[in-house]
Amino acid sequence: MKDNNIEKSKQQIEEHSDMCNIPDGIIKSMKSDIAEIKTALLGNKYQKKGLIERVEHVENELDKLEKLKWTISGMAMAISLIVSLAFRLIITFK
Secondary structure: OHHHHHHHHHHHHHHHHHHOOOOHHHHHHHHHHHHHHHHHHHOOOOOOOOHHHHHHHHHHHHHHHHHHHHHHHHHHHHHHHHHHHHHHHHHHOO
16 A cells, blocks of 8 residues: 555656746747736836726716716606696697
8 A cells, every 4th residue: 555655646747847848939929928917907107097997987877878878768768758748738739
């Protein structure tokens, strides 16, 4: 049983060391890619707004438009009610 556990441990160590044998070029490439993604999401000193802030801004504008849509719909219903009542009054008193 001990021999089996020792063999498993050796195998795990070999697998772990194989994972660490990543070429430096790939690691540098990944670092630069991650830096570019971070800049795109958060922005930098030249481009103040990143993607996250832009999406939040668009969501806020969408909420404002949604409220405006419902306000205009309510006003239109009120105006149509007033106009229809006015026509009914005009027709009944003729």
